[in-house]
Amino acid sequence: MTTNAVSVEPMTSTGRVFNLQRCSVHDGPGIRTTVFLKGCPLSCSWCHNPEGIDEAPVLMISADRCLTCGACSEACPVEKGGAVPAGQVWDRGACTCCGSCVEVCPADARELAGLDYSVCELVDELERDRVFFETSGGGVTFSGGEPLAQAGFLIDCLRECRRRGLHTTVDTCGLAARETLLEVARSADLLLFDLKHMDPIRHRSETGSDNRLILDNLRALSESDVEIWVRIPLIPGFNDDAANIEATGAFLEGLRRRYRVFVLPYHGIANGKRSRLDGTSVEAGMQPPGVEKLGAVAAEFAKHNLEVTIGGSP
Numbered sequence: 001m002t003t004n005a006v007s008v009e010p011m012t013s014t015g016r017v018f019n020l021q022r023c024s025v026h027d028g029p030g031i032r033t034t035v036f037l038k039g040c041p042l043s044c045s046w047c048h049n050p051e052g053i054d055e056a057p058v059l060m061i062s063a064d065r066c067l068t069c070g071a072c073s074e075a076c077p078v079e080k081g082g083a084v085p086a087g088q089v090w091d092r093g094a095c096t097c098c099g100s101c102v103e104v105c106p107a108d109a110r111e112l113a114g115l116d117y118s119v120c121e122l123v124d125e126l127e128r129d130r131v132f133f134e135t136s137g138g139g140v141t142f143s144g145g146e147p148l149a150q151a152g153f154l155i156d157c158l159r160e161c162r163r164r165g166l167h168t169t170v171d172t173c174g175l176a177a178r179e180t181l182l183e184v185a186r187s188a189d190l191l192l193f194d195l196k197h198m199d200p201i202r203h204r205s206e207t208g209s210d211n212r213l214i215l216d217n218l219r220a221l222s223e224s225d226v227e228i229w230v231r232i233p234l235i236p237g238f239n240d241d242a243a244n245i246e247a248t249g250a251f252l253e254g255l256r257r258r259y260r261v262f263v264l265p266y267h268g269i270a271n272g273k274r275s276r277l278d279g280t281s282v283e284a285g286m287q288p289p290g291v292e293k294l295g296a297v298a299a300e301f302a303k304h305n306l307e308v309t310i311g312g313s314p
Contacts, residue, residue, distance in 0.1 A: 015153030017122065018052050018113040018145070022129060026312030028169035028190055028229075030138025033129045035122065035157075037142060038114050039149030041175045043208040044196070046235050046286075048270045050277055052145035057097040057114030060276040061086055065109035072101035072110060083110075092278070111276075119156045127164060139167025139189070148176040148184060158187035171231075174214040181217050185226040193218055193259075194231050197239045198247040206238055215251070222255040231262045231312065234289050234297060245297055249304035260314075261306045263297055265289050 019036040027034045039055040040047075051058055066086035076082035081091030083101040086109065102110045117125075126140050133139045140161055147154050147170055154170070161168045170184055171192040185191055195218070197203040200210035221228060230252060234240050239248075252261065265288050289297075298308040 013153075013156070014116050014118050015122070015150045015157070016055065016057070016114050016116055018049075018057075018115070020125065023132065024141065027141040027143060027171060028139065028192065029167075029314060030136035031129075031132045032138045032141045032169070033126050033132075034141040034143050035126070035147075037144045037147045037150050037154065040144055040146040040173070041149065041209060042146065042173055045206045046233075046238070046266060046270065048267070048273075049143075049145065050270055050274055051113040055149065057099075057112050058277060059092075059095055059097055059102075060111045060113055060273070062109045062111075062276055063087060065107045067107050067109070069106065071104045071106060075100040075104040119153065119160050122157060123160045123164065123166075126161070126166065130166070133166065137167075139169065141169040141171060141192075142188075143171040146173050146175070148172055148180055151176070151180045151184065155183060155187050158184070162187070162189075174217045175209060176217070178217060178220060182220070182224070185221060185224065189227065191221070191226060191228045192231050192262075193221070193228050194233065195248060195252075196233060196235075198244055198251060202238075202244075206235075219255065222257045222259075228257075228259050229262055230259045231264055233264045233266065234294070235266050236286055236289060240289060240293065240297065242300070245300045249301045249306060252301075252306055253304035258305065258307075261301055261308045262312055263294060263301070263308060263310050264312055265294055265310070 016038040017035055018038050021034040024032045024034045036049060036052055038052055040053045043053055047053060051060060063086035068085040070085060072083040072085065077098060077100060078094050078096065081094030084090045097112060099112045102112050142154055158168050168188045169190040169192060170188045173194050196207060197211060200212055203211040252259065267288050294310050298310055301308045
């Protein structure tokens with residue numbers, strides 16, 4: 001069996017982050033600060049954070065903000081195919097993502113997704129929000145991308161957060177070497193484990209990898225005392241059919257431990273990001289599932305004795 005699973009990497013002192021989202025209420029209990037780490041072994045067609053898939057920094061351009069002033073071209077060190085105002089022919093492959101154009105853009109039309117932090121730099125930044133964590137029962141969530149793609153850095157951050165008394169959550173797709181996932185689980189207070197589809201062929205068609213290791217990893221985790229919330233992104237036309245919902249519910253009911261299930265309805269936020277990355281978008285016409293559909297899905301899961309919540313917060 002072939003897989004794109006990430007493997008154990010040596011402990012590192014730096015990691016790459018593409019966003020810090022403060023005051024989040026959808027990524028675990030309480031008010032949280034979510035750290036989005038670069039890199040992912042999957043390439044989901046609907047990915048809400050396409051700027052996080054590549055491990056390298058990527059440049060995002062908001063055409064509607066561009067003043068076509070040419071400051072980006074003047075600052076760009078690339079002699080041929082370098083930065084140009086939005087709407088002009090640009091060789092993205094020639095871009096070194098040095099950030100020179102971002103620094104000089106007067107309209108903030110350009111953004112570099114991917115900045116490097118040391119463990120202490122990042123946790124110091126997170127600790128600024130301690131008052132919100134303490135008053136709400138919140139903490140820090142590591143998401144992505146796939147946070148286990150930077151496993152060494154992630155584990156170092158989890159341990160430093162624990163040393164400082166910060167509650168930690170890791171949002172994972174589950175596609176990682178078993179030893180890596182278990183080590184992360186031991187270092188975190190809570191795992192948010194995504195389940196996308198039960199059929200390996202269908203899973204591969206929309207994510208780039210089959211799901212056998214993902215399911216095996218969740219079975220292995222269920223043999224431990226790790227706290228887990230199972231999250232199911234409900235994607236129209238992909239995993240919202242009755243057969244898959246039934247198969248998912250039966251699988252979860254059959255685990256050694258019973259977990260809370262969160263149904264996350266698809267939303268189109270990624271379209272704006274994709275247009276800023278490469279001008280593409282998710283399939284036109286895809287709409288978030290309606291209230292009736294979400295209720296029906298929740299009812300089916302409830303038949304398997306599962307505690308179901310619609311949305312990402314309890």
